[in-house]
Amino acid sequence: MEPNPSFSSVLVPIFATILLVLIQNCTAKSNPACPTSTCGKIGNISYPFRLKGDPSYCGDPRYELDCVNNNTTVTLISGKYHVQSIDYKRYKIVVSDAGAVEDATCSFIPRSFISDRNFTPTVIVSPKDFGSQPFIEPSDILRIGYFNCTNPVSGDPRYIKVDTRRGHVYALLDSSFENKVKDIKVGCNLMVATLANWRRLSETQKGNNISYGELHKVIIEGFELSWLPVVCKDRCGKRTKCHVVNESNGQVQCEKRFCHYAYHTTDKCEPWHQILGYTRGIGSRITFSTRQLDNPVGLQYFDGGIFIGRNVIPIFVAARYLFGLILILVLLVYKWRRRHLSKYEYIENFLVDNNLNPIRYEYREIKKMTGGFKVKLGQGGFGAVYKGKLRSGLDVAVKMLSKSDTNGQDFISEVATIGRIHHVNVVRLVGYCVNGKRCALVYEFMPNGSLDKYIFSKEETAPLSYEKIYEISLGIAHGIAYLHQGCDMQILHFDIKPHNILLNDDFIPKVSDFGLAKLSPVNNSVVILTAARGTLGYMAPELFYKNIGGISYKADVYSFGMLLMEMAGKRRNSNPREEHSSQHYFPFWIYDQFKEEKYVDIGDASEEGNILAKKMFFVALWCIQLKPDDRPSMNKAVEMLEGKLEDLELPPRPSFYPNETYNKNDDEIFSDQTSFTDSTISDQYFGGSINSASPENSS
Known part of the structure; x- marks a missing residue:
């Protein structure tokens, strides 16, 4: 079975037919046929002329005629002129002064002033170049001027007496074949001027041997005007000059010397002229336009050339130039980025080598150096830390602050403090970023992470020897001592703990x-x-209790003591998993062992390691004394760590708070226990809380 015709194949012809009818109807409505008009002896009034009262779409408004007392008139320079004839084959109209027609006496004087200067010269190639009147300069022109003289003029044949009661009025002739009127008699003033046809005069009359009656007849016969530029535009295209070659049928010939200029390519040009015209149109947006020669009414433009010349080619050229411009901009941006790349690399290297003020980065640079925050190093209460790489190749750790105080004081504090210091035991701040709520700090990268994962036992982390732990504790002490005494301003850290040691x-x-x-x-x-x-x-006790002493650098000494206790014991000081208070708070237990001169067995330590551990315990116990005045300074703590164990004395027993009562029974169960094991509690790189605690102060 053959398939039925598709629905679309049936609709397409119907739709095309309807569309064609609509187009024809719209064309008919937009340019309906105009009937010819007649007034007196002038019949067949048609385009470009129109008779006043004709439909608005008929003719050209510039060529509107009027019918008064069965006479056809046209207005030129606000004056009325009678139309003697209209020649649609030669494209000429003959007009004469209305006064000459209506006043048959020899006392006629022109009613309107008109001159050949009111018309454009014959070299015009476009109706847009018309002068004040929509015609070109009359041919075979005869200029006639009327002068009123104070005294009679005699003996000069140029002056033709006009019989009028206005005084001594004379008419003077001048043509295109003779010099302009000159040598005007003294006392003679120009009254009015008009035009006539020079060819209407006989050879005898041209020699100024003419009476005013004969001159009057020549004026009545009128002078010619032409609207040929309008015809040239319609027949040959815009701004194309033409001339009449056959006056019997109105045939015109377009000037081909204009074909290769912009806006001049027409169907009258040779093919090579048209090609040249389109080529020039690339730069000048050439308009290719023509009109149907056999349809002077309702002429249509040929739009193919207009579309190509004005739309397709300019778009192609614009796209080419746009591509070139984009390419240049890309090259400039590349050179600029390369220049700034080397600039940033130099700055970063200089910063790393000399530890000067940190760089301020844009957020997009932070995102780029971290690879879109791909590698996460750790998570803390403040936010997350990501691994990044600078343009110079240096690895960095980028800390993104997700929790900050209302005015960003913690961020400002970190940039202001660490950005100005330089010490081998203080982490180096490379840069920072502030972008709205996004705050980031860029540090030098510490491959081994934070200390907490080494002192608190983890299966995936190799344990450190006590010799190495001792070296680390000594470096931390030097770093904190530098913060307290090595800078122009004293820097109190207030958050010394294992995961803040990298x-x-x-x-x-x-x-x-x-x-x-x-x-x-x-x-x-x-x-x-x-x-x-x-x-x-x-946290040091004075941060909670006012009566034990003021807040000073000794608060950091307390925190260091707690850190040192955890490093020496490889376990947390406070272990909530233990059932008895002596094991619940490790510093108390270790103090009691030393107080009672019991041997503390550190399982995985060598003999040298045991000595170093014991020295660290002694220094830690001095640092965590309740009253700030009882604690040593950090410089003293360094001196104690570097000194001999025999030179250290056991400090008073530490306590939690003032007036604490010590119950020795808490330790009786474990009086024989002299060893301890590692805790399994873990933290993150850069981990722990940096939130400010705000408990109520008590007296």
Whole structure:
């Protein structure tokens, strides 16, 4: 079975027919046929002329005629002129002064002033170039001027007496074949001027041997005007000159010397002229237009050339130039980026080598250096830390602050403090970023992460020897001592803890995370805080209790003591998994062992390691004394760590709070226990909370 014709194949011819009818109807409505008009002896009034009262779509408004008392008139320079004839084959109209026609006496004087200067010369090639009147300059022109003289003129044949009661009025002739009127008699003033046809005069009359009656007849016969430029535009195209070659049928010939110019290519041009015209149209947006020669009414433009010349070719050329411009911009941006790339690389290397002020990065640069935050190093209370790489190739750790105080004080504090210091045991700040709510800090990368994963036992982490732990503790002490005494301003860290100690490739410790730090003059012994700050378990008692002493650098000494205790014991000080208080708070237990001169067995330590561990315990116990005045300075703590164990004395027993009562029964169960094991609690790189604690102060 053959398939039925598709629905679309049936609709297409019907739709095409309807569309064609609609187009024809619209064309008919937009340009309906105009009947010819007649007035007096002038019949067949048609395009470009129109008779006043004809439909608005008929003829050209510039060539509107009027019918008065069965006479056809046209207005030129606000004056009325009678139309003697219209020649549609030669494209000429003959007009004469209305006064000459209506006043048959010899006392006639022209009613309107008209001159050949009111018309454009015959070299016109476009109707747009018309002068004040929509015709070109009359041919075979005769200029006639009327002069009113104070005295009679005699003996000069040029002056033709006009019989009028107005005084001594004379008419003077001038043509295109003779010189302009000159040598006007003294006392003679020009009244009015008109035009006539020079060829209407006989040879005798041309020699100024003419009476005013004969001149009057020549004026009545009128002068010629032409609208040929309108015909040239319609027949040959815009701005194309033409001339009449056959006056019997009105045939015109277009001037081919205009074919290759912009807007002049027409169907009358030779093919090579048209090709040349389109070629020039690439730069000049040539308009290819023509009109039907056999349809002077309702002429249609040929739009193919117009579309190609004005739309297709310019778009192609514009696209080419746009592509070139984009290419140039890309090259400039590339050169600019290369120049700034080397600039940033130099700045970053200089910063790393000299530890100068940090760079401020844009957020897009932070995102780029981290590869879209692909490699996450750790997560803490402040936010996350990602691994990144600078343009110079240096690895960095990018800390994105997700929790900050209302005015960004922790961020400002960190940039302001760590950005100005340089010490081998203080982490180096490479740069920072502030973009709305996004804040980031760019540090040098510490491949071995934070200390907590080495001192708190983890299966995936190789344990450190006590010799290495001792070296790390000594480096931390040097770093904190530098913060307290090595800078122009004293820097109080307020958040010393294991996961704020970072380790590089060689396990050299570096103090990090200065979000809670506070600057203070070196000579100030006490600082003012509106709220306690730090991490519970490492915070000094004076941050809670006012009656034991003011807040000073000794708060960092306390935190270092708690850190040192955890490093020496490889376990957390406070272990909530233990059932008895002596094991619940490790510093108390270790103090009691030393107080009772019991041997503390550190399982995985060598003999040298045991000595170093014991020295670290002694220094830690001095650092965590309840009263700030009982604690050593960091410089003293360094001296104690570097000294001999025999030179160290056991400090008083540490306590949690003032007036604490010690119950020795808490330790009786474990009086024979002299060893301890590692805790399994873990933290993250850069981990832990940096949130400021704000408990109520108590007296």
